Amino acid sequence: MTIVIATFYKFVSLENLAERRQSLGEFCQKHDLKGTILLATEGINGTIAGSRENIDCVLAYLRSEPNFADLEHKESYSEVFPFERLKIKIKSEIVTFGISEVAPSQKVGTYVTPQEWNTIISDTEVVVIDTRNDYEVEIGSFKRANNPQTQSFREFPEYVAKNLDPQKHQKVAMFCTGGIRCEKASSYLLSQGFQEVFHLKGGILKYLEEIPAEESLWEGECFVFDERVTVKQGLEAGSYDLCYACGHPISELDKTSPYYEPIVSCPHCYDKLTPEKKARQLEKQRQRQQSLNK
Template sequence: MNQENTQIVATFYKFVSLPDFAEKQEPLLSYCLSQDIKGTILLAAEGINGTIAGSRQSIDAVFAYLRSDRCLADLEHKESYAQTPPFERMKVRLKPEIVTLGLPEVDPNQQVGIYVTPAEWNDLISDPEVTVIDTRNEYEVRIGTFQGANNPHTNSFREFPEYVQHHLNPNQHKKVALFCTGGIRCEKASSFMLSQGFTEVYHLKGGILKYLAEIPAAESLWEGECFVFDERVAVRHGLAAGSHELCFCCGHPIAEPDKASPHYEEGISCPYCFAQLTQEKRVRQQEKWRQYQLQQVSPPDS
């Protein structure tokens, strides 16, 4: 990897009371632009959530700026690397929620479950009295999850409350352990479940990514790969790049067995979107794929 051109991709979030969040928007956007940072940062009364990219110096400067606010002094972030800029512009948006559950009244700043470190996680989810729930979406769960975890079969985080109402009972499910990719969804889900009368709710601190980074494969209860929202698509233990790639048509993660399907056609369709592929859409997709291939082979100065 060319270190000179390497982009640092930083992801971060923090649930913290920000009553003046709207006033922070323009100064934060201006500072990020001054540092040639690109990406998206969400601000809400409940906190901050973002993914940004830039040079080492620029990323360090932005986090120094953010942590100069006493509310964000202990803001943590995770880093990965990209050979090309992953974002085209910089956005700072105001939102009702920094991760959309659809219930702004659920506030992790008021109540939240019990944080469990990766080192403690195996013992917790091995307890037969603990109900383990994956709070991610169906396409994420499909490529990897923890042994024995329940899959809510949700297509978006907004559907999680309905899953809880129809499948879980605080009188029956006394101990619940939640997890997600980086920790933000399971942290908010724990707050929601406490509001619904569940009393002993745990969630994985730092999410799957921290677990895969810290727990050796020989000791791991993770099976498969973990979907990530960047150019790596999926990662394995030690955060090594996984084997999945994205369908050019629908963006669903696909593995080698998916490519053996008669419904897979590179650039056109995969087993997860073939059923929706009309002839009109096929023609449009063929042209998009052709244009993409032309861009890939064009000389740099063309």
């Protein structure tokens, strides 16, 4: 059976989060779905996997509510479940930014479709910014994109304060994996006085899905937050694996390093490895393997 992976988010004011969590959880479990859904007063953010029929049922269930009637989603496919279980969590934010005054449901930048994106980022007057974390940018990004070199999205406001000036940088275009981070970042930039702010609708994943390889300005692969690790043009499976010790994506070149030990460490975390942590990693992998064999 082909597994359908659906990713979605929407900034919208929500109430009764505990009740939503319970009813949505019951519905998803009834339809054998796995993945993660975050709920907050600012909206919903989720990636779920299941059969074609069950994914369609849950999306229809969500869209039956007026708040989510226009909920958009992106799809990819896998031969195995990319998640081990279902998790539905209540959070203070659906994407952690740390500034509660930012309200994308009220004000965001200009959405740019994948078909329009190349024109925007090819304009030399436009500052192009990758709003993802540093390790994601290392794997792949758009031509001309600036890397803020952040370790988490919380650091983005500091990057803006130090590197961008609304008087000097009058046109700014931003992107991220699925669109949620750059949408929130666009709301923040507008609140800081920036006038022309663009963000890629649907994110990198929508671009890779819709833009032919011969027209693409994307270079490398795109990190995704499930067991696929990375995807390429056309959303085909990428070439990276994941270090189980630190969660950093690892390339085939990383695996040739003397610091790479399967399950235990990689070149990105070997210097932080203690005997105790090594033992924990081995035990964690043993338990994971037992779970997969059941």
